[in-house]
Each structure stands twice: as structure tokens, then as C-alpha cells.
Amino acid sequence: MKIKDTLNLGKxxxxxxxxxxxxxxxxxxxxxxxxxxxxxLKENKGKPSFTLHDGPPYANxxxxxxxxxxxxxxxxIIRYKxxxxxxxxxxxxxxTHGLPIEQVLTKKGVKRKELDRADYLRMCQExxxxxxxxxxxxxxxxxxxxxxxxxxxxxxxxxxxxxIRVFGKMAEKNYIYKGAKxxxxxxxxxxxxxxxxxxxxxxxxxxxxxxxxxxxxxxLLPADTEFVIWTTTPWTxxxxxxxxxxxxxxxxxxxxxxxxxxxxxxxxxTVAEKLAWEDYQxxxxxxGSELDGMVAKHPFYDRDSxxxxxxxxxxxxxxxxxxxxxxxxxxxxxxxxxxxLPVVSPIDDRxxxxxxxxxxxxxxxxxxxxxxSELLEEKDALLKxxxxxxxxxxxxxxxxxxxxxxxxxxxxxxxxxxxxxxSEVEKVDxxxxxxxxxLYNMIRDRGDWVISRQRAWGVPLPIxxxxxxxxxxxxxxxxxxxxxxxxxxxxxxxxxxxxELLPQGFSHPGSPNGLFTKETDIMDVWFDSGSSWNGVLNxxxxxxxxxxxxxxxxxxxxxxxxxxxxxxxxxxxIAPYKxxxxxxxxxxxxxxxxxxxxxxxxxxxxxxxxxxxxxxxLWVASVDSTSDVRVSMDLIxxxxxxxxxxxxxxxxxxxxxxxxxxxxxxxAIDDLHGSDKYMLVRxxxxxxxxxxxxxxxxxxxxxxxxxxxxxxxxxxxxxxxxKDVVYIQSENSLERRRMQTVMYEILVKLTKLxxxxxxxxxxxxxxxxxxxxxxxxYLTEMxxxxxxxxxxxxxxxxxxxxxxxxxxxxxxEIARDEKVIGKSLEASVSVKPDExxxxxxxxxxxxxxxATLLIVSQFTITxxxxxxxxxxxxxxxxxxxxxxxxxxxxxxxxxxxxGTHANAHYExxxxxxxxxxxxSFPEIATEGFDINA
Numbered sequence: 046m047k048i049k050d051t052l053n054l055g056k057x058x059x060x061x062x063x064x065x066x067x068x069x070x071x072x073x074x075x076x077x078x079x080x081x082x083x084x085x086l087k088e089n090k091g092k093p094s095f096t097l098h099d100g101p102p103y104a105n106x107x108x109x110x111x112x113x114x115x116x117x118x119x120x121x122i123i124r125y126k127x128x129x130x131x132x133x134x135x136x137x138x139x140x141t142h143g144l145p146i147e148q149v150l151t152k153k154g155v156k157r158k159e160l161d162r163a164d165y166l167r168m169c170q171e172x173x174x175x176x177x178x179x180x181x182x183x184x185x186x187x188x189x190x191x192x193x194x195x196x197x198x199x200x201x202x203x204x205x206x207x208x209i210r211v212f213g214k215m216a217e218k219n220y221i222y223k224g225a226k227x228x229x230x231x232x233x234x235x236x237x238x239x240x241x242x243x244x245x246x247x248x249x250x251x252x253x254x255x256x257x258x259x260x261x262x263x264x265l266l267p268a269d270t271e272f273v274i275w276t277t278t279p280w281t282x283x284x285x286x287x288x289x290x291x292x293x294x295x296x297x298x299x300x301x302x303x304x305x306x307x308x309x310x311x312x313x314x315t316v317a318e319k320l321a322w323e324d325y326q327x328x329x330x331x332x333g334s335e336l337d338g339m340v341a342k343h344p345f346y347d348r349d350s351x352x353x354x355x356x357x358x359x360x361x362x363x364x365x366x367x368x369x370x371x372x373x374x375x376x377x378x379x380x381x382x383x384x385x386l387p388v389v390s391p392i393d394d395r396x397x398x399x400x401x402x403x404x405x406x407x408x409x410x411x412x413x414x415x416x417x418s419e420l421l422e423e424k425d426a427l428l429k430x431x432x433x434x435x436x437x438x439x440x441x442x443x444x445x446x447x448x449x450x451x452x453x454x455x456x457x458x459x460x461x462x463x464x465x466x467x468s469e470v471e472k473v474d475x476x477x478x479x480x481x482x483x484l485y486n487m488i489r490d491r492g493d494w495v496i497s498r499q500r501a502w503g504v505p506l507p508i509x510x511x512x513x514x515x516x517x518x519x520x521x522x523x524x525x526x527x528x529x530x531x532x533x534x535x536x537x538x539x540x541x542x543x544x545e546l547l548p549q550g551f552s553h554p555g556s557p558n559g560l561f562t563k564e565t566d567i568m569d570v571w572f573d574s575g576s577s578w579n580g581v582l583n584x585x586x587x588x589x590x591x592x593x594x595x596x597x598x599x600x601x602x603x604x605x606x607x608x609x610x611x612x613x614x615x616x617x618x619i620a621p622y623k624x625x626x627x628x629x630x631x632x633x634x635x636x637x638x639x640x641x642x643x644x645x646x647x648x649x650x651x652x653x654x655x656x657x658x659x660x661x662x663l664w665v666a667s668v669d670s671t672s673d674v675r676v677s678m679d680l681i682x683x684x685x686x687x688x689x690x691x692x693x694x695x696x697x698x699x700x701x702x703x704x705x706x707x708x709x710x711x712x713a714i715d716d717l718h719g720s721d722k723y724m725l726v727r728x729x730x731x732x733x734x735x736x737x738x739x740x741x742x743x744x745x746x747x748x749x750x751x752x753x754x755x756x757x758x759x760x761x762x763x764x765x766x767x768k769d770v771v772y773i774q775s776e777n778s779l780e781r782r783r784m785q786t787v788m789y790e791i792l793v794k795l796t797k798l799x800x801x802x803x804x805x806x807x808x809x810x811x812x813x814x815x816x817x818x819x820x821x822x823y824l825t826e827m828x829x830x831x832x833x834x835x836x837x838x839x840x841x842x843x844x845x846x847x848x849x850x851x852x853x854x855x856x857x858e859i860a861r862d863e864k865v866i867g868k869s870l871e872a873s874v875s876v877k878p879d880e881x882x883x884x885x886x887x888x889x890x891x892x893x894x895x896a897t898l899l900i901v902s903q904f905t906i907t908x909x910x911x912x913x914x915x916x917x918x919x920x921x922x923x924x925x926x927x928x929x930x931x932x933x934x935x936x937x938x939x940x941x942x943x944g945t946h947a948n949a950h951y952e953x954x955x956x957x958x959x960x961x962x963x964x965s966f967p968e969i970a971t972e973g974f975d976i977n978a
Contacts, residue, residue, distance in 0.1 A: 048935050048953070048974050051962050052772045053781065055700025059813050063692055065657020069805045073185060076821075082135075082190045085823060086587070089132035097122055097133065098582060098592035098622065100605045101140035101199060101574050104176035105149065108183035109639065110676055111598065111631045113649040117665040118628065118744065119596055120189040124801035125739045128827040134587040135191035137184065138577065141173040141200040142503040143570040144234055144442055157501055162539040169502040170200055170536075187649060187658045188804050190823075197581045199573045205504050206531035207580035208573060212507065213523030214616040220458050221496075223516060225388055225451050227371070227378050228495045229438065232396025232410070233445035236499045237454055239569050240491060240603060248437040248446065250277045251414045254320060254364070254428040255421055256306065257288060257341035257350055265335055266298060266307070272341050272352065273306045273316070273428065275363035277435070280413035282421075283402040284370040285343055286386040287351040289377075291358040292334040294365055301325035307336070309365020316364055320429050333358075333365075344426040346403070355380035372451035375492060390451040394499065410448060455497035455506055455566065459611070463488065466614045474624035476742055477671050483602045484610075484625075494611065496569045503567030504530075505538040509547060510562045511555030521548055538563070575608025578621035595622040596742075599629055626742055629673035636675060652681055659803040660685050666744040666802045687752060691799075692806060694755045697764060698792040699813050701771050705785040707816050712779065712786045714833070718893050721787045723843040724763050726836045727754065728791055733830040735798050744802070751798060759791070762847065766900050773936045773958065775965045793817065794828040845885050846898075852918035853899055859916060860925035870938055873903035873928040877911055879920035902928040902939040933958055950974065 076082070097119055102112055119135065126133035146169050147157065157165050181193055197204060215221055229238040256271040272288050290296065295310040301322045308316050310330065317325055339352040350369075357376045358367050371381040372390030391401030398405035398413060404420070405413055421427035438447050459466075466488050475481040497506060507526040509517040525548045529537055538546065543561040552559065582590035591613075597605055606625060613621035632638060633645040640646070652661045655678075664684040668674040714722065731754045738746035767784050774781040793814060800807040800822045811822035819825045833839070853876075857869050866872045874896075878886060886895060886906055896904035911924040930941035933955040940955035950973035951959035962969055 046966065046969060046972070046974060051935065051966055051969070053701075053704070053774075053776055054772055055697065055703065057696065057700040057703055057813065059696050059699045059810070061693060061696060063657060063659075063688070063806065065659055065805060066654055068809065069188065069653070069658050070186070072805050072808060073188065076190065079821070081821060081823060082192070085127050085190075086132060086134055088824060089127055092130055092132045094587075094589050095126045095131040095133040095594075096582065096589045096592045097126075097135065097594045097596060098577065098588070099136060099138045099197075100595060100597040100601060101138035101197070101577065102180065103143070103145060104139040104141045104173045104180060104198075105145050106176065106179075108180050108649055109631075110647050110649060110652075112180070112183070113187055113652075113661055114628060114631055114665055114670060114674070115596070115598065116184050116189050117187055117662050118670065118742075120187070120191075121662075121666065121744055121801040122594070122596070122739075122742060124190070124804065124823065125827065128797065128800065128823070128825065129736065129739070130826070132587075134585075136195075136197055136581060136585060136588060137181075137189075137191045137193065138197040138581060139173075139177045139180070139199065140570065140574050141170075141177070141198055142567075142573055144236065144500060144502075146173055146176075147500065147502050148442070162501065163536050165501060166536050166539065173200055174198075183649065186653055188662065197577065197585075199504075199577075199580070200534075202531050202534040203584065204577075204580040205535045206527040207584060208504055208568070208576040209507050209523055209527040209530055211576040211579050211612050211616055212568070212572070213518075213520060213527065215457060215612070216518040216523065217520055218461075218615065220461055220615055221455065221518060222458060223453060223455050224493075225453050226456070226493070227373055227375055227388075227390070227449040227451040228454055229447050230392075230394075230450035230452065231440040231443065231445065231447045232392075232394070233443040234440055234500075235394045237452065237495050237497060238440060238447060239495055239571055242441050242571075243438045243447065244441040245436045246439045246444070247434050249432055249434050250437065251279050251418065252277050252429075252431045252433050253279050253418060253421070254316070255282070255344060255368070256304070256426050256428055257344060258426075259339065260342050260349065261340035263335075263339055265331060266329070266339070267305055270298065270305050270307060272366055273308050273364045274366045274368040276368045277433075278373070278414075279417040279421075280410045281370040281373045282344065282368070282417045283346070283391060283398070283405055283413070284372050284389045285350055285368055286371055286389060287353050287369040287381060287384065288341060289353050289355040289358050289367040289369050289380060290333040290336045290365065291356060292332070292337065292354040293356075294333045294358070294360070296331050296333055296336060296365065297327045298329040298331065299325050300328050307331075307366065309360060311360050312363070312365050319431075345420045345424050351384060351386065353381065353384050373449045375449065378451065388451045392448065392450050396448065411446075454495050455508070455564075457494040457496050457611070457615070459488075459491055459493050462615055465618060466610055469610060469614050469618075469620040473620050473622060476624055476626040480602065480625055480627055484606060487603060487607060488610075494569075496572050497564075497566040498569055500567055503570060504535050504573060506564045506566050506568055507538075508564040509543055510564070511553045512558060512560050513555040515553070515555040517553060517555075517561070522551070571604060571608040572612070574605050575612045578609060578613050579616070582621070591620060592622045594624045594626060596626045596628070599627040601627065628670040632673055632675050634675050634677035634680065636673075647676060647678065647681075652678075656681060656685050657805070659805045660688055663688050663691075663748070663803055666748040669745050688803070688806075690760075691752065691755055691803075694760055694764070695792065695795065695810055698788050699810065701767070702785050702789045702792060704776065705782070705789050707789060710777075710782050710785065711789075712783045716779070717783050717786065719839065719842065719889060720763065720893060720898065721783050722833070723839050724758065724787050725790065725831075726833050726839050727758050728794060729830040729833060729836070732794060732798065732828050736827060736830075739801070747798075747802065751795065755795075762850075763787075766898055769897055769900065769936065769938075773961070775961050778961075796822055797825055797828050800825075842885065842888065845882075846889060848919070849882055849885070849921065850899060852916075852921060853901075853923060855918060856916040856923040856925045857901075865925060866927055869900045870902050871927055872901040873905070873926050873939075874899065874901050875905045875907055875911060875924040875926075877907050877909070877915075877922040882919075882921050896938075902930075935962070 123133050123135045231238050254275050259270040262270055296307055297310045299306050336352050337354040341350040343350050369377045371378045371386050371388045391399045392410050393399050396410045398408050400406050418430055440447050470485045507523050543563040582588045609621045734750045735747050770784050771781050796807050796810045807822045860866050911922050915922040915924050928939035930939045931943035933940050933943050934953040935958040942956040944952045946959045
């Protein structure tokens, strides 16, 4: 027999190499076959519910790392909640309407305007559903469990019907109206945009100073006065209807170059410098309130430009006089209502001037800047032309500039219930506190919501028009449309005439001939997703409204978080969520946004193909996703190294408990050694900390707590010296079973704690824990921290010992550097401790071998002074010398008893090993070892 055959070396088929890319797809198939998601919910039936409502990603293209961060985070929460005493279903969803799908079809050569509307919409629908299938496959490959066979999709008839009912309820409360206010308009999309669809980019714009000649100064200023305005949108001058001044500001009349100009007093010096006025004189000072009602002439059209007062005028820049084009500016529109100025907006859907702007017809609005400047110069009204770079609103999809344009649109009046929304914002639990401030301010400052869009692919606005133009939105008509949509889908709106869509026998005084037309605009896609509380939470028995949690990217404060609370409060007076958690954006290693042009993107499938989904999931858990996070294949590689540490530590536990039968080998806690009890106390602390971190959605704290426990408590301490016990002692010895009791407890509970984060690995481990009743780790419950007797005292004792152990390690390291020893088992350590440490060591030595705990061959406590080679740490003198004796060929310790045993067959062993072998393998006493094997 070989000597190593007498050792209890850990044995397991659990592979050191994970092979996740090959294993995970098969495991996911087995989860589907076993109906793991459904069975977990069946077990949880009757428990308190927890609803995490999935914000729908847009169904277009492969999933990206941002998707992965979001969906994995949700899966971590859902898995934890289901294992922690809740019934937590997960219904994934998709947002499927909107411009991006239309753009894809256009790129494929589909000509929308040449097709029947219904046929075109079916093409959009078909494409959207292929994208849902594509992304569903991607999400499932990440190990995300959920109701994948019955997700919610915003194009589904039942969802569209629920959305129509939300609109109908808002209309009943008079929150829906039609107006011609200036709104964001995207010429590149040929559609209105909501604030949530706007992003800002730097552009180079013209900056011009214009003089408007006065035609009526009410006798307060000379007849040849000129009002000076400054604008960065020269193309809007054809729409000018007036000039705003602030009633409280002082304005001056300045004489320069035989002309007289009106400018805000405080800005005179700045303007004079800009316009290169070397010699000017202030003739008169006048209050802005006195300018109110004066009249100027439009610089190149034969019409008046009224001078008005508005307190939004500032002195930050310009001249203190603001060009007013009510058809192209929100403030211009709002403040000009008092003066009943006409709303002129001579720009068509594509951004070209109409015949309402003589001389500009057919010109693209941006080209109008040059034309305006030329006309102004011709009329001697252009005082200065310059260019500057500034931030300007763009369409977030086409990335092209947008304009303010007054067109007839349907609005939801936020003003009518703004205070109710703000009150509900205050009640929500904002996991990230600044989230409340951000949404609160957005709601407080936002204008009315433009809910109509001039596109094809979306849910129609369920509005009819009578012969006299009266808009018809009644509870009867909207409910009828909702029922039609529920049965046929919203495409029916385009397949039938208005009379066929209205309730049978419907009449209206505005249609004496019984003729009706229907609205051709569709709803803002944010109304689609913002209605999901009604289309999903209120439609699914397993879900609850309000949801317990909404979790999305931080861009959703202006998007889904915003539209959801708006519609929910409008209809029901309550927020649709009890708590909100937002995440930052995913960036590359240099902090840049992912983009095709930079080629810096990382696809989740590339990560799972090379490393496996569990590595990507572990990365998600390891980062602080409450702010922007960086990712690269190098960073994923670092996460893979951390995973390897976790896997190999757990593999060690599996291997060294493979012969442990928990029903008969478990050692009672009172019979455990101090180090064993310490590890169980630490385990309970870990369980407590991890569960609290899961509860507050701090996955990074979960990861750090578990990883530090595995690295510091297990690998660097307990398992480090455990080898000298579980390998060496006889198989059924009390010493060995003590440690196996602790190891098995740690293994089982850590595996459960890791299920939400690395489920594939956790289930693989679980398959080796044949003594556990549940077929899957996910079907178990989260471990609870046990209350151990004298836990605080145990922590204090062993924390002090670990500090002492660190001191010994320092001494060992110095001895190693000085070539006194090589491995720590070559060392003999002597300590002259202080009084406190002496008491500590004496206490531990009553039941445990200090040399074993310190992984040295010999350990001595002395009261005598030590040699000059002593290292003094915290009043403890530590001496390290080379141990005396021979190396035992079984335990590898240096021992003076090696070769002294009476039986020559044990000459390579120390007396302790000889005793163990003699008891466990009596045949060796007569046959001996094959020393050369």
C-alpha cells in the first residue's frame, strides 16, 4: 500500500474547469423541462406577493450589455425573493411600437406610403415579433427565469385595449385636449416628440443682432427709435410677431452712428463691445413696463411686431429684448396669449417653409438662416452676424436636430393633476434618494404632455370627428374601441371606416347626416409603455398593483418612470410603484458610451460564448450599478478569475465532505472546537449581511461579503489548516467529523446564497449534494442566520487569535526571506507573549493544537527571554527557527518522533501518523508501505 492511500484526500467528480459555455445551455433546457420557474411559484403559493414590474425593452436588435445588466439584476432580485419567503412571479415584456421599426423597414426597401396602411402595419408587427423572439432567446441565455411563454407585448390586442381604457379614463376627467401649441418637432422623423425623446448635442449656430424700426412709441421715445433683439434661430424671423421686454428692467435709448437703439441698461456695455460701437451716448432711460404696447415693424414683411412684457426675459445674454415667434417657442406662445398674437408656423412636416413665409417657400428651415441674414442686411436691419457652438435638442433616434413648431396636437393636461403626481412621488421609496428629486423636478417643470404622433406604427388615438369638426371622445366610444381592439387588435382602426368603428346606432348633433371621420395620429409610445400598470399589473392574477418595484436605467426618469406615474395618478390617483431603483449606463473601459462608430461594444453573447453567463452575472453583482459602470473583456476576465476562486473553494468543500453523511456524522455544536464554532458564527454573520444586502438590492455588497468570506475566512484560515486534519486524521475520527460538519454546513448555505447570482454554478454544485432533498437549489429556501450561544465572545476570542496569527506570519515571512525556513511546516515557533495573549493562547490550547492552527511543525510558549532574532509585535516576542527532527512522509510535518516507532514498517512516519495508520490499516503493521510508489 502507498502512504498516500492512507490519507483522506478529497475526491470529487466536480470539475475544476467550469466549462460554462457548454454546460449552461443544457442546464437551461433542463430547467425548462423541469418547469423550474412554475414549480418555484407553486411552492410559494399563499406566501406574501412581491411584484417586480418589467420595464419593456424595445424590440429591435440583439440584446446589449445594458440589457444584460438590467435583466440579470431583475433575475437576482426575483430569485432571492422566491427563496426568501415571497411569491415573486416575473412577467417579461416588450415595447413594440414606434419609429425604429418603421426605419428598419424603410432600410429594407419598404415604401410605407405606397402600401395599404393595414398591410404596412402587419409588416411592422411581424418584424417586431421576430425581434421579441430574438431578444427572448438572448435573455434566457443569461439564465433569467420568467414567464417567457406568455410575456406582455405592447402590440398584443389585450394590451392595446387596456391602453385605450387608460386614455378613455383620462378623457373622462377632461385631461385630454387638442391645441396648437409649439412642440418639439423632428423633421427627420416627420413627427412630434415628447421631452423624453430629446437629447442634446453641440451644434454651430448663427448668432445675429437685428434692429426693428419703431412705428408707434406712444410718444415716449423718438419716432426713429429701433429695438435691438438677438437670436440664435434666424430661420424663425419670418414667424416673428413681437418683441418681449421685462417690465422691471431699465432700458436705455442709445445714440450711435446717427441711429437710436433700445437695449437693456445692464447689457449696454456688452452689446456695445459685440457691435463694435466706439462712440455711443445714452439719451434716455425707460422702464420695460413703459415699452409695453409700443409697435415695431417686421424687418422685411409688411406687418407689425408688438412690444410686450414678459417676466421670463433675462439679462444672461442678448439685449434684454427677445424676438417672439409664438409658433416656434414655448415661452413665446405662453406669454403672447395675453396679447392674442397670431400663431404662425410656416414650416411643414419635413422642415420646409410653406407659402406662409413669402420668399422662403420650399426652402429647408436650416437654409433659411442664410436667406434671413441676406434679407436683413439688404434692409439695413442686420447689426451683427456671428457663429457660436452650443447645446441644441436632437431627435434621440435619428440624431438630427429638432425644432419648435406649432401644429395641432393632442395633449394630456399635466397642470390639472400635477400636484397629485408630486404628492405620490413623495410617497414612493426611492432606493437611490436622488431619484426622487430628479423625478420631482421633472414633473414640477414639465409642460403638458404631447400624446399624438404623426406616424404609422402605433396605437391609434381613439377619437372621431363630427361633420362640424367636433372631436368625439366619450366613455361609450372609447370602451367600444377597446373591445374591438381586444378582439381584433388596433389594426382594425385602419381596416374599417369611422361609421363601422362607432357603436351601432351612434349619433351626434354635429353630424346631421350621420357622417364621421377618425383621427389618423397615433399615441406617443411612452403612453404605450406608461399604461403597462393597467395592461399588465391589472390583467395578470399573479401580479399586484401597485408594483413593489420598478427597476430600469436612469434615463427612465424622463421615460417610463415618468409616463407610468403620470397615467396611473391621472386614472387612479396613485403611483404604479411602491419603490423605484435606477441603474447607470454601461460604458467601455475608458468611460465612453458604446457606439458602432467606435467599435467598442460588447455583446452578451460574446461574453457567454467565451466565459459563460455566470461570469457576466458575477460581473453584474460585483459593480456599483447605481451609477455608470465600465465593462470590457479584460474586466470580464478579471471577474472570471474571481469566479475561479469561488468555484475552487467550493470544490474543496465538496471534495472533503464527499464521505460525510449528515444524518449520522454531524457533530453536535457543543462538541465542536472553538475554531469550528467561530466559522459557524462567521457563517451566520455572512448570511445576515448577505440577506440584508439582497433586501436593499445591493448586489455588490452580496458579492463582496461572500467573496471575502471565501477568501479570508475559509481559504486563508480555516481550510488552510483543515487539510492537516481532514486529510491526516482517520476517516471517522471526531476531529475530522467536526470539521466536515462545519464544511458541509458552509457548503450548503453558501450555495443557496449564490443561487441568485451564479445559478448555473449553484445548481451544478447542488447536483453533488445528494443528501439534500430538493432536486434544485432554487427550490430551497434562503438560509436564516442562527443565533449561537456566546457568539460575541467567540468572535472576540478568534479575532484576537487571528491578529496574533498575522504577527506569526510576519515572523515566518522574515525567516523565509533569511533562508531560515522554506515552507511554514519547516518552522518551529517560540513565543513570549504578553499577559493577554498568553491567556488567549492558553484558552485555545485547551482543546486545539496551536501548531496545527498556525500550520507550523512546532509551537512553544515560553516565559524566558528569546534570542536577538526575535520579532516583537504588539508586546509579543516571536522567534522562528528551523524545526528539529525528520519530515513525516504522511503529514509532512517535521517531528522528532519520526523513525522512533517500535515497528520498522512505520519508520517514515511520526508517532501520531503511525497510531492513525495502525488503527485504520492494521495490515500495514505486517505488510508495510511501498515507500518507492
